[in-house]
Amino acid sequence: MFSGFDIIIPALVVLVLLVIFTGIKTVPQGFNYPVERFGRYTRTLAPGLNIIIPFVDRIGAKMNMMEQVLDVPTQEVITRDNAIVAVDGVAFYQVLNAPQAAYQVSGLQNAILNLTMTNIRSVMGSMDLDELLSNRDTINERLLRIVDEAASPWGIKMTRVEIKDINPPANLVESMARQMMAERNKRAQILEAEGLKQAQVLEAEGRREAAFRDAEARERAAEAEAKATQVVSEAIAKGDLQAINYFVAQKYTDALAKVASATNSKIVMMPLEASSLIGSLGGIGAIAKEVFGDAPAGTQRQAYRTPVVRQDDNQ
Known part of the structure; x- marks a missing residue:
C-alpha cells in the first residue's frame, strides 16, 4: 500500500511543474505584453520567451505593435457653403508605447475612431464644396497632422488618414454638371472669339503690308518717271x-x-x-x-x- 508520503511527493512535483509552466510566457512577434504585479504595471514583455512570477505577476494587456487599419464609417458633413456631403475614410496607426496605449486610454480603437470622425467634420466643414472636391490631398494632410498630435499621448503614431469617398446629393451633382457644362461652353466661346480676333488682326496687318508695298512700288515708279522727265527736260534745255x-x-x-493689245478690238484706227x-x-x-x-x-x-x-x- 502507498503511504501518505508517497502521495505527497508526486503531488508536489506536479504542483511545481504547474507553477513553472504558469510563469513561462511566450510573446509572439509583433506584440508586447505589459506585466502587472498586484494590479500595478511593472514591465513589458518583448517577443520571445519570458518568465514571470506566478500568482504575483499577470499579463495586463496584449498590445499589437504592428501597423493597423481602422475603417471610418460614412458620416454626413456640412460644408462652409451649406452643402451636405457623405464622407467615409480609413485610418492607419501603430502602437509605439505599449504601456501608454494600455493605460492612458480606455478602448484604444474606439478612441481613435471617434477622434478621426470628429476632426473630419471639423476640417471639411471649414471648406467650400468646390474646395473640398479638388483638395483631397490637403484634407488628408491636415487630418493626419491634427489626429496624430491628439493621439500622441496614447503612445500611438498615426501614419495615414485618407478620405475614401465624398458623395454630394444627387440634385447637387446635377447642378454641378450643368455648371461645368456652362463653364466649358464659355471657354469655347472665348477661345473662338480670340481666334477670330487674331485672324482679323493678321488679315488687317497683311492688307497694311500689301498697301505699304504697293505705295512703295508706285513711289519708285514715280521717282523713275520723274528722273526720266528730268533727263529729257535737261536735254530740251540744252537744245x-x-x-x-x-x-x-x-x-x-x-x-x-x-x-493694239486690247482683246475686244479687231480693227485699229490710226489717228x-x-x-x-x-x-x-x-x-x-x-x-x-x-x-x-x-x-x-x-x-x-x-x-x-x-x-x-x-x-x-x-x-
Missing part, C-alpha cells in the same frame, strides 16, 4: 531735239501698243497724226546714225525694215 523726238516717239509707241510718229521714228534713225555711224546699206535696211503681220479672214 537736243533728237532726245525730244525719241521721248515723244517712245510715248506714242507705248500708247499704240496698248490700243491722223500718225505721220508725226513716222517723223519721230525718223528722229530715232538720226540718233542711231550719230551713235553708230554709217552702216552698210543692207544692214540698215534690215534694221529699219518694218515687219508685216497678216491677219486671216477669220479674224
